[in-house]
Amino acid sequence: MLRPLIVAALAAALLLPVLFRRQRRRAGLRAGALTPKFRKRLVITMVLSVLMLVVGLVGIAGADNGDSNGATTGISKTEVNAVVVPGRTQNATDHAQSAVIAHDHLAINFEWLMIGGVLVLFMQAGFALVETGFTRAKNAAHTMMMNLVIFALGVVGWFTVGYALMFGSVSNPGLGITSLASGAHIGDWQLISHSGFFLAGRAYDVGILAFFFFQLVFMDATATIPTGAMAERFHFKGFIFWGLFASMILYPVYGNWVWGGGWLSQLGVLGPKWGHGALDFAGSGVVHAMGGVAAFWGAKILGPRIGKFDKDGNPRAIPGHHLPMAFLGTFVLLVGWMGFNGASTFAATDFRFTIVIVNTILASAFGCLTTMFVMWWKYGKPDPSMTCNGLLAGLVAITAPCAFVAPWAACVIGTVAGVLVVLTVVWMDHKAKVDDPVGAVAVHGANGLWGVIALGLFADGTYGNGFNGVAGNVKGLFYGDVSQLWAQLTSAVTLVIWCSLACLLFFTILKRAGILRSSEAAEIAGLDMPEMGALAYPDFLEAQGSVFYSTGHNGFVELEPSDARSTREEVGAS
């Protein structure tokens, strides 16, 4: 009961200085100028802040902790009984041996989870390289900064709020995790969880922190996907708010519905009793489609980069400045994906993870080849950047079904993904007229949704016993269970509706506040100098915004002389 108060005290402690600053600004005071009246208020604010911080931190420190030193995890009666041979009477020695086995059972699971988590963490580097490689040199420092800082922002958002909303009521015997508290319900349907803020109290537990870390890196993947679609024009101030919004609200809410025991996952046991309820093994929907749909709205509300569409609205090529960088990023993502999907069993004792990894590899290869041949056939050359996208598309699509399908189905899913990614890129350019420099919407949005649906088609009834509380293995449409497909479609539609509404609202607010898009002058000059104050490549003149290629007959960017002048002035002034 004390926890909401503690959280409120901490939040107030952080907010008070902000309020004070606003007051000063209203009074027309500049930074540094202090009248006696405001000095008095400053002292009061600081004292209050410190007091509330102390109250909050003491509250957290004094709360009843979980198993913070690992002494009790894995030796509870249920955990030990889980490894005991059924029907055999046990003496004390037997029981002690069983306890050791149970402890080691959890140990190997924790280790697998940590290895997987570190692999997924490294995918941040993959995203950074792909996004920066596919964009222009004059924005390289800005794009890299977004990819680095989104990680840090995500950690803050996930630690303070995100994890509690998404996983506060999740339990997993294989990791020794029990539910912290029941979530908010309407009838039997869970809407959201709300325990484990700041990892305080019972969340201060070895099992929960292992799970926290693994889920943290997944959330960071979602948060970083839209920065690619919005690259080269996303104002850094707006971006800061995006990082917090994504990790605190956008991702945890839908994530709770599918992974945190929420209403979508309950579709199998309540109401229509569709299959196993909404399933998403490693996050085609929860992680990738979420990021992809957010990327679509972000890029749409932001508008295209200057020069992306000519006066008649025809798309132009804006080649990325460093394809080898993007290729390296693609390989990094491929390697990281082994942890992303493989370790999503949460258990090394669940041998299905070998099949998961092979399915993942198969889908990526088929996606890569399909896209390459489609581009070769349609445009005459095996487009390198699209081939990278094709490989990633296969990975995204197999992420939800990877544990439930046979290897041949993984090949089919990857092949469809390879076609889908090309169609979506063409659709974005020619029909939707939304500028997505890196293909995030095509790779993560379209194929994320395809992955969620593919699970409902190809699940072959060999795995998934007990998932979401439903006995029996998961079967898709082609193996005779159409109801699993309904659950998957409901999940996909819900995702699009929730993500679209939340992102429309959020990005519109940023736009109204004037911090969504960089100034035109800054965009033309390249965001590195105006927004970051540093060039990514100071030694290379050509990396500072000049271009040697054309996409039409009129040159590349049509600049009025006044634009060029204002560009110089802005760059010079900042």
Add this chain to the structure above:
Amino acid sequence: MKRVEAIIRPERLGEVASALEGAGLHGFTISDVRGHGRAPEKTGEYRGNAYEMLVSHKLLVALFVEDDEVDKALGAIASGAVTGQVGDGLVAVSEVVSMYRISGAITGS
């Protein structure tokens, strides 16, 4: 004294250099340049959209020669740089008012 400037294909630099050396002309200066001539520029395709290079990469070779060495220089450059295709480049000769060696000795016309 004449200044001989040639715009050549970058990959022919080795041949031009050895032809000049063979003709007894020691020393030249090169610059990286980009330009557009009679040759069609390269076209590319990126994520389904076509684009063309506005300019292509060339080298500008410059050297100073005595008046009676001009023909030798032109011959050496032409023999080294020619491929017979469009885009081989061009050579220009201009008058030099005077030239001084920085190390002190003064030559000139």
